[in-house]
Amino acid sequence: MQRSDDRAGRSRQRRAQDELQASQYARSLIEASLDPLVTISPDGKITDVNEATIRVTGVAREQLVGSDFSNYFTEPKKAREGYQQVFAKGSVTDYALTIRHGDGKLTDVLYNASVYKDGRGTVLGVFAAARDITAQKKAGEERSRLAAIVDSSADAIIGKTLNGVVTSWNKGAELMFGYAASEVIGKHISIVIPPQLRDEERSILERLSQGHSIQPYETTRVRRDGGLIDVSVTVSPVRDADGNIVGASKIARDITAQKQASQYARSLIEASLDPLVTISPDGKITDVNEATIRVTGVARDQLVGSDFSNYFTEPDKAREGYRQVFAQGSVTDYPLTIRHKDGELTDVLYNASVYKDVGGNVLGVFAAARDITDQKKAETELQKAHSELELRVQERTAELATANESLQGEIAERRRAEQVIRELSTPVLQVRDGMLILPIIGILDSQRARQLTEQLLRAIRDNRARVAVVDITGVPAVDSKIANHLLQTAEAARLMGATVVLTGLSPEVAQALVSIGVDLSRLTTVGDLQGGIADADRRLGYKVTREGETALGRRA
Amino acid sequence: MKDEVRVTIKSDVDVVAARQEGRALAAHLGFSTGDLALIATAISEVARNIVNYAKQGEIILKVAEKDGRYGIVVVARDQGPGIADVARAMQDGHSTSGGLGLGLPGSKRVMDDFDIVSEVDKGTTVTMKKWAR
Amino acid sequence: MRVPILKQGPYLIASVQSALTDADLLQMRDDLARLVGQHRSHGVVVDVTALDVLDSFAARTLRTMAYAIRLRGAQMVIVGIQPEVAFAMVQLGLSLPGVDTALDLEEGLALLNRKTSEDHASEG
Numbered sequence: 001m002q003r004s005d006d007r008a009g010r011s012r013q014r015r016a017q018d019e020l021q022a023s024q025y026a027r028s029l030i031e032a033s034l035d036p037l038v039t040i041s042p043d044g045k046i047t048d049v050n051e052a053t054i055r056v057t058g059v060a061r062e063q064l065v066g067s068d069f070s071n072y073f074t075e076p077k078k079a080r081e082g083y084q085q086v087f088a089k090g091s092v093t094d095y096a097l098t099i100r101h102g103d104g105k106l107t108d109v110l111y112n113a114s115v116y117k118d119g120r121g122t123v124l125g126v127f128a129a130a131r132d133i134t135a136q137k138k139a140g141e142e143r144s145r146l147a148a149i150v151d152s153s154a155d156a157i158i159g160k161t162l163n164g165v166v167t168s169w170n171k172g173a174e175l176m177f178g179y180a181a182s183e184v185i186g187k188h189i190s191i192v193i194p195p196q197l198r199d200e201e202r203s204i205l206e207r208l209s210q211g212h213s214i215q216p217y218e219t220t221r222v223r224r225d226g227g228l229i230d231v232s233v234t235v236s237p238v239r240d241a242d243g244n245i246v247g248a249s250k251i252a253r254d255i256t257a258q259k260q261a262s263q264y265a266r267s268l269i270e271a272s273l274d275p276l277v278t279i280s281p282d283g284k285i286t287d288v289n290e291a292t293i294r295v296t297g298v299a300r301d302q303l304v305g306s307d308f309s310n311y312f313t314e315p316d317k318a319r320e321g322y323r324q325v326f327a328q329g330s331v332t333d334y335p336l337t338i339r340h341k342d343g344e345l346t347d348v349l350y351n352a353s354v355y356k357d358v359g360g361n362v363l364g365v366f367a368a369a370r371d372i373t374d375q376k377k378a379e380t381e382l383q384k385a386h387s388e389l390e391l392r393v394q395e396r397t398a399e400l401a402t403a404n405e406s407l408q409g410e411i412a413e414r415r416r417a418e419q420v421i422r423e424l425s426t427p428v429l430q431v432r433d434g435m436l437i438l439p440i441i442g443i444l445d446s447q448r449a450r451q452l453t454e455q456l457l458r459a460i461r462d463n464r465a466r467v468a469v470v471d472i473t474g475v476p477a478v479d480s481k482i483a484n485h486l487l488q489t490a491e492a493a494r495l496m497g498a499t500v501v502l503t504g505l506s507p508e509v510a511q512a513l514v515s516i517g518v519d520l521s522r523l524t525t526v527g528d529l530q531g532g533i534a535d536a537d538r539r540l541g542y543k544v545t546r547e548g549e550t551a552l553g554r555r556a
Numbered sequence: 557m558k559d560e561v562r563v564t565i566k567s568d569v570d571v572v573a574a575r576q577e578g579r580a581l582a583a584h585l586g587f588s589t590g591d592l593a594l595i596a597t598a599i600s601e602v603a604r605n606i607v608n609y610a611k612q613g614e615i616i617l618k619v620a621e622k623d624g625r626y627g628i629v630v631v632a633r634d635q636g637p638g639i640a641d642v643a644r645a646m647q648d649g650h651s652t653s654g655g656l657g658l659g660l661p662g663s664k665r666v667m668d669d670f671d672i673v674s675e676v677d678k679g680t681t682v683t684m685k686k687w688a689r
Numbered sequence: 690m691r692v693p694i695l696k697q698g699p700y701l702i703a704s705v706q707s708a709l710t711d712a713d714l715l716q717m718r719d720d721l722a723r724l725v726g727q728h729r730s731h732g733v734v735v736d737v738t739a740l741d742v743l744d745s746f747a748a749r750t751l752r753t754m755a756y757a758i759r760l761r762g763a764q765m766v767i768v769g770i771q772p773e774v775a776f777a778m779v780q781l782g783l784s785l786p787g788v789d790t791a792l793d794l795e796e797g798l799a800l801l802n803r804k805t806s807e808d809h810a811s812e813g
Contacts, residue, residue, distance in 0.1 A: 568710040593771075593774050604711070604745075
């Protein structure tokens, strides 16, 4: 009996020990959990908490236990409804709440909770485990933010596999190529690549998959409607979590307008009567125009790559000249003499300045020469005229004064023309007496627009112009700000007594400007440059043919 | 060049003096000729406001500097009757002296900063600033 | 300083100097109105080449002057508004609607010749 009693006592003891061990084990697991865990009594009081709960609320254990569970949330009512649901239904999953820390910090959590019962099945309370989803939420927001950026980009952003199959296609791509995302995802990228350029695409994807980085490049793409567009492309690899390259992301920017503007600039450069060259930092010619070919008698392909200093009577002085430009940024009126391969000499004055890439790095020197052979002759004549003036001052004062005046005028005229080359970016050209032409090329920001206005108004005064034709064919985007600036320029010109004729404004852009309230009626507009010049001729002709201008004007 | 120039405004002759001083200071600070005309015109407008409404006051011209850039500060101050409705006075076309009513709003448009404080029977202070480019 | 006014044939020429005060401007307006009547002038050239500021008061006075002179049967043309002054004016919202402008004195006189030849036999 005693034995059996002993036995029974031992086994009870062991069971109690086992139970204690099991509950200590469970307790340590609970404490070790990174998720805030609590138990809640049927009246909503907290009955137990773990370390994580203390951390996330910033409240001590003894204060938490016995307090209302709902106290620790931004929405106490919703918290109460949560545990009431658990008591009613037995459990809830992924119930979203926000815990408020004592110092105000918020933690987004999802609760999973269930009731726990005693051995007889009586509900004792709710066991609730919270999972911190703040990081998850942030990641989700970051993803949607990036997606929004990709979506709102004017650039085409395209994802593709290493085999060239399209995996993503943003709005910019839809607009640029004319295909909707749904039409191209899963298809091969070659639908937007002209047939002759498909090898280029293959080799780029190949090099990318081997881990080579790809420099941004310019190429041509074909739209859905068959039209070709010039694009500048940046390709970067897409890697999986292990760092393996699994695809490519490509950003394409439409540079058609930019290219057209640069072609327009190129044609102006070619049309220039002045020899123009660009020189690399080591003194080699990198580009020339027709006038340079004429004045040296050397073919373009021979000029390019040769020493700039080769073509002058004083090579050392020529070298010294471009070195000065690199050192000081620019030189003006640097005298040199160009030797034609047949021996003919041309006296010129060089105006040169460095040109830079967008990052501000000097790429080379742009040099414009002005033939001053005639000017030199004119100066000699002027001097001769002066000495004659001294000899026969009494008898010919009047005549010589006139001759002198016109020579001075000629020289001043030439100086003004020289100014044109200095301002090559926005040349002001005098094509006829009283008429100026301003071909504007490239993007007009407000500072450049202002500069342009000041230049135009001064040119009107200096050239005594009565009509100025401003051609904006080469301006890629004309918005209301630029339009209003042009209006102000026209009004200022009128105050000076001159008329501005605007050309190259497309009917669509004009319509858009009028619809947003720009008063174009205050501006004289003519479709194209040719029409503008004709209009200007009419204006000047009308004034010239009337008698009176000479009747009093010249004599006054 | 002094840091501060004060011009007492009592008549239209002083208006001319104020804008000439302002132009000289701005030229010294390296403003473009286009900006010089704008600054001189704006000074002319605020100085004339003093003559027309307050009879007497002063124009203070100062140099401003920030991050190596220079600017001109023009303060026009008077102890005149003040402006009852500043917002209305700043609308294009408003004038109580039969003018075009473009003086103040026009000046505000062409300067980088423009601030007007006015109290009835106490006076008006206009502070405007423009930075050299 | 009073603005000097010269008689040149059928026209009057007013040459404004740099430091033009409001009083000088009003004086010029009154002088011109009087002289146009006295000489029965056909036109007036106001030369503002020397002016470095044309503010709202000057713009308004020039406008009313042009209207007043037209009412007396003559034409007025403003010449020599400098580029910076013109640009400053438009930026401030000042303009001279309905007032004739020309580049310089020579152009201004030529413009007056054209305008008045319709009304008057050539008297130059």
